[in-house]
Amino acid sequence: MAATNAVLKDGIRNPGPFAIASRAYGTKLLPVALSGLLALAGCSTTTTSNDMITVDRAQGSAENITSLSSVIQSNPQDPEGYNSRGTAYGKAGDFRRALDDFNRAIQLNPQFYQAYANRALVYRNMGKPVDAANDYNRALQINPNYDVALIGRGNIYRQAGRSNEAFNDFSRAIELETTDGRAWHNRGLIYQTRGQHAQAIDDFSKAISLSANSPEPYNGRGISYVALNDDDNAFADFNRAIELNDKLAESWANQALVYERRGDRARANKSYSHAVRLDPNYKPAQDGAARTRGNS
Structure with a gap:
């Protein structure tokens, strides 16, 4: 690729x-x-x-990152290498190193709109929507x-x-x-x-x-x-x-x-209760389980 x-x-x-x-x-x-x-x-x-970055064990593996680092060492002025490694760091959940690489890619090529969008997604995952929006805007200004x-x-x-x-x-x-x-x-x-x-x-x-x-x-x-x-x-x-x-x-x-809409309150309660076990803070499931409890 x-x-x-x-x-x-x-x-x-x-x-x-x-x-x-x-x-x-x-x-x-x-x-x-x-x-x-x-x-x-x-x-x-x-x-x-x-916009949650899905961990990809292959792309974010240490072996892949090491390989991309070798590419960068061979051509340290190529922004594409940093963008690729930043993507791998993002997939590994290492957002700090991902940001460092995207920053470097953009420094080397200020028109690199893919790197702006990649950095924006990392910012979103870090809970920084304003920074993310600024990067998406910049990417769209370019393309x-x-x-x-x-x-x-x-x-x-x-x-x-x-x-x-x-x-x-x-x-x-x-x-x-x-x-x-x-x-x-x-x-x-x-x-x-x-x-x-x-x-x-x-x-x-x-x-x-x-x-x-x-x-x-x-x-x-x-x-x-x-x-x-x-x-x-x-x-x-x-x-x-x-x-x-x-x-x-x-x-x-x-x-x-x-x-529940069908009137099968026993099965409704079973599914609501299972939802609560999966996520005890999910209010629709809490309310449904309470509403259908004790009914058959």
């Missing part, structure tokens, strides 16, 4: 719950008790990031069509509650024919908060086609199916999310929600 293509990738992640207030969905209101359980996958206005930076900046806007600007960034990446499913997934979340569930379902479905092994778009699409009272399709999506990753409390709580 060419060093200029060394880009830190972040999977589709769920940064935390966002409870929907009771509102009209289609022709009826969701009951208040159930509406709080509809955690929009990945939709939050907190500072929690959904306005860089989809990685558009999606990354869109996530920062979305987390900050600037949904219109986030929507525009995701839509622009989609117009550029990005193959990154996060663009559709994240735009789907915004459609969802606007109550535009048909559009959200379309976007989540596209995200699934591009990232079929990620549970988050299945959870997202399932939530919109629930909002449209299509419990069968919602249940299938939540079960698929569990098959892909059975460690996500959200998926189990969402499955429980469908059981």
Whole structure:
């Protein structure tokens, strides 16, 4: 792989719950008790990031980093070598060394927009969204069509509650024919908060086609199916999310929600309780388990 293509990738992640207030969905209101359980996958206005760098043992291995260091020693003025090693350090979770390498790459080539975007993602993982936004802006000044930076900046806007600007960034990446499913997934979340569930379902479905092994778009699409009272399709999506990753409390709580809507409170309580065991602080699961406890 060419060093200029060394880009830190972040999977589709769920940064935390966002409870929907009771509102009209289609022709009826969701009951208040159930509406709080509809955690929009990945939709939050907190500072929690959904651009989480996934540890890659191969790319972040000591052997790979040693090899990249040898390349740098052979050509210490080549910014691409630092960008590649910085990416490896990021994959290893060594953010300080990753920043050092991206800083050096940018120093050697101030127009290196991939390095700005890589550094931005590290800043996001370090809880520094302002620094990250500045780097994404710089990357887009250099290359306005860089989809990685558009999606990354869109996530920062979305987390900050600037949904219109986030929507525009995701839509622009989609117009550029990005193959990154996060663009559709994240735009789907915004459609969802606007109550535009048909559009959200379309976007989540596209995200699934591009990232079929990620549970988050299945959870997202399932939530919109629930909002449209299509419990069968919602249940299938939540079960698929569990098959892909059975460690996500959200998926189990969402499955429980469908059981509860169907009147099967015993199975609902079992799934809610399992979600609580996975994440004792996940409030939709806590509330659901308390509400269905002692019912059969």
